Structures are given as structure tokens and as C-alpha cells.
Amino acid sequence: MKTxxxxxxxxxxxxxxxxxxxxxxxxxxxxxxxxxxxxxxxxLTKSVNNPRPILGHTVTYTIRVVVKCNIDVIVTxxxxxxxxxxxxxxxxxxxxxxxxxxxxxxxxxxxxxxxPPGADGCNVKITNTASAAAQLPxxxxxxxxxxxxxxxxxxxxxxLPATGKRVx
Amino acid sequence: xxxRRTAMLLALAASLGACRGVTPEHAARIAPPSPAVxxxxxxxxxxxxxxxxxxxxxxxxxxxDIEQVGSDPSGAMGTPQNYRRVAWYVPGVVPGENGDxxxxxxxxxxxxxRAVQGVFWKLDRMAPGDEFDVATxxxxxxxxxxTQLQLIPDSADPAQYGLFAxxxxxxVTLITASRAPSSTRT
Numbered sequence: 001m002k003t004x005x006x007x008x009x010x011x012x013x014x015x016x017x018x019x020x021x022x023x024x025x026x027x028x029x030x031x032x033x034x035x036x037x038x039x040x041x042x043x044l045t046k047s048v049n050n051p052r053p054i055l056g057h058t059v060t061y062t063i064r065v066v067v068k069c070n071i072d073v074i075v076t077x078x079x080x081x082x083x084x085x086x087x088x089x090x091x092x093x094x095x096x097x098x099x100x101x102x103x104x105x106x107x108x109x110x111x112x113x114x115x116p117p118g119a120d121g122c123n124v125k126i127t128n129t130a131s132a133a134a135q136l137p138x139x140x141x142x143x144x145x146x147x148x149x150x151x152x153x154x155x156x157x158x159x160l161p162a163t164g165k166r167v168x
Numbered sequence: 169x170x171x172r173r174t175a176m177l178l179a180l181a182a183s184l185g186a187c188r189g190v191t192p193e194h195a196a197r198i199a200p201p202s203p204a205v206x207x208x209x210x211x212x213x214x215x216x217x218x219x220x221x222x223x224x225x226x227x228x229x230x231x232x233d234i235e236q237v238g239s240d241p242s243g244a245m246g247t248p249q250n251y252r253r254v255a256w257y258v259p260g261v262v263p264g265e266n267g268d269x270x271x272x273x274x275x276x277x278x279x280x281x282r283a284v285q286g287v288f289w290k291l292d293r294m295a296p297g298d299e300f301d302v303a304t305x306x307x308x309x310x311x312x313x314x315t316q317l318q319l320i321p322d323s324a325d326p327a328q329y330g331l332f333a334x335x336x337x338x339x340v341t342l343i344t345a346s347r348a349p350s351s352t353r354t
Contacts, residue, residue: 052267052334054327123259156259157332158238160177160322161245161272164345165283 040069040144044132052155055122058088059152061112063130067100073134073143074099079112084126088113122156177320178346180294182312184264184338220256220263222303223271228290251277251286260332263302264310267334268341275345288344312340319346
């Protein structure tokens with residue numbers, strides 16, 4: 001049946017186009033018009049309030065995710081801290097989920113407190129990457145994926161200088 | 169080389185009031201960054217944007233070159249090689265940026281067995297509201313107003329006093345030894 005074959009092909013095209021640009025297919029006369037191909041836009045940004053923290057001091061990471069898909073998706077955001085960062089306070093959430101209904105733009109902001117405890121010394125660059133993955137509600141594979149990184153460089157605090165008499 | 173550590177240090181905190189271009193006559197007096205950066209740990213070799221090169225304190229008739237220092241082998245902030253100069257802690261905050269940029273200078277010095285006054289000999293005469301300028305190699309003139317004078321035990325944790333902080337409003341701390349170790353003046 002020609003009509004059935006067209007529908008099957010349309011579904012196949014939709015699968016291939018997930019995450020890409022939406023492309024509508026024109027329907028033939030007497031044939032149900034194909035829906036716009038599913039597309040999913042996922043934007044992830046990450047920032048830190050102090051890019052040069054003193055060892056042991058707390059920094060706050062802010063993760064912002066913007067989802068705009070023409071299909072319903074569930075987005076999972078992960079922010080796994082590298083070994084050189086300790087979570088402050090410990091045990092807080094580092095994974096979040098949000099739902100984004102089709103056609104709506106959903107924006108969420110998450111914050112994470114962390115501290116470079118000093119195990120690796122000062123003047124060390126620590127890069128922290130967050131990721132976000134959008135999935136269909138049925139739990140099928142990711143239809144969109146994004147990552148965002150931000151780096152800090154740990155700062156040193158010396159002891160106080162000796163500025164008294166010096167024999168020249 | 170023998171050192172005598174004083175029991176207290178004098179820290180003068182100042183907030184950034186304004187940033188403006190350097191006048192031609194002032195620019196002529198601005199020395200280029202000292203090429204002889206002491207070999208200290210943590211001191212980046214490359215010149216950074218806004219590198220401070222000159223400190224001017226009109227009230228004290230101070231007009232001094234700014235050296236670049238890091239930490240000495242003991243972990244203390246380095247000091248100027250010369251009692252007429254001051255030194256900026258390079259691994260810390262750059263003057264004009266958020267946080268506490270620290271500049272130290274000698275209180276006194278001994279030359280041929282004779283004591284001489286260092287560049288910060290009269291730093292304790294400064295008072296809140298007094299002003300000074302930091303000129304940068306890039307031609308900026310950062311204008312500061314004194315907010316606080318504080319005596320700090322030399323064994324103290326600088327971070328407890330907000331020294332070397334890397335966040336907060338832009339400020340500069342001028343630091344030297346205290347002439348009155350037993351004083352409780354703040």
C-alpha cells in the first residue's frame with residue numbers, strides 16, 4: 001500500500017533528523033501530510049563566580065540549560081566534579097532532570113558549591129564540565145546532547161612578608 | 169642574609185576610586201616593568217594586562233617603582249630588592265581587578281651598618297580618606313582612597329584579614345613592618 005509505505009518512510013526520516021534542522025515533507029494528494037521532523041535544541045552554559053579561588057575557599061558554579069524541542073523530552077543535566085574539587089556542602093545534588101513539552105522553551109538554572117581543598121597545590125587549573133542529554137519520554141536514546149566547561153586557577157596565599165630591617 | 173621579623177605588620181587597605189588615563193607628565197615618570205623579576209615560585213614570567221609599575225603617595229612624598237614578586241622559599245610574600253621600591257604580589261590580584269592586590273615595601277633597611285628609612289617608613293601616617301595612585305604599564309592611573317589601617321601579627325593567617333582575597337570589590341593593600349610591635353593601635 002502506497003500510503004502505508006509513505007508513512008513508514010516518514011518515520012524513518014524523522015528518526016534520522018532528530019537533533020538536526022526540521023524539514024517538513026509535503027504531502028501528496030490524498031495522503032496525510034507528514035509532520036515536521038522532530039528537532040531538539042539544547043543549550044548549556046556554565047560559569048563560576050570566582051575564576052581564581054583561594055585554596056579551601058568556596059566557589060559557586062552556575063549551570064544554565066535552555067531546551068526548545070518540537071517533541072516532548074526529558075533532559076538530564078549532570079555536573080560531575082573532578083577529583084580536585086570537593087563539593088560544598090557535601091552530598092548535594094549533582095544530577096537534575098526536567099521535562100520540556102514540545103514547542104515550549106524551558107530554561108533552568110542550577111548552582112553547585114565547590115572548593116579546591118588544596119591537595120594539588122596552588123596555581124593549578126581545574127576544568128569542570130557539565131553535560132545535558134535530552135531523551136524521549138519512553139527512555140529511548142538521547143536526541144540531543146550538550147556540554148559546557150569552565151576553568152578555575154587556584155590562587156596562593158603566602159604568609160606575610162618580612163619588611164623589617166634588612167642588612168645590605 | 170639576616171632578617172629581623174617584627175611582631176606586627178601594618179596593613180593599609182584602600183578602595184579603588186577611579187581609573188583614568190595617565191597625564192603626559194606622569195607618563196614620563198612611569199618606569200617600565202622591572203626586568204629583574206626575582207626568581208620566586210608562583211610568579212608568572214609574562215607581563216599581564218594592567219601590570220602596576222609605579223606607586224605614588226602624595227601625602228608621604230612616595231613615588232616608587234613597583235617590582236614583581238611571588239613567594240620566597242619560606243612561603244612568605246617576597247619583598248623588594250631595594251628599600252626605595254615597593255613590590256606587588258604577582259600570583260595574586262592585579263590592581264583594578266576584583267579582590268585584594270597586595271603591595272609591600274620595607275619599613276627600614278641597614279646600609280653599611282647604618283639604619284635608613286624604607287619607602288614605607290611613614291606609612292602609619294596615612295589615614296582613611298588619604299589617596300594614592302597606582303600607574304600601570306598600559307597607561308592607566310588607578311586612584312585609591314584609604315579605608316582602613318590595621319596592625320596584624322606577622323604570624324597571622326593573611327586570609328583571616330582578607331589579605332590576598334581574590335573576590336570582592338577591587339582594592340589594594342599596602343603592607344610593611346610595624347614600628348611599634350607592642351602597640352595595639354588599629
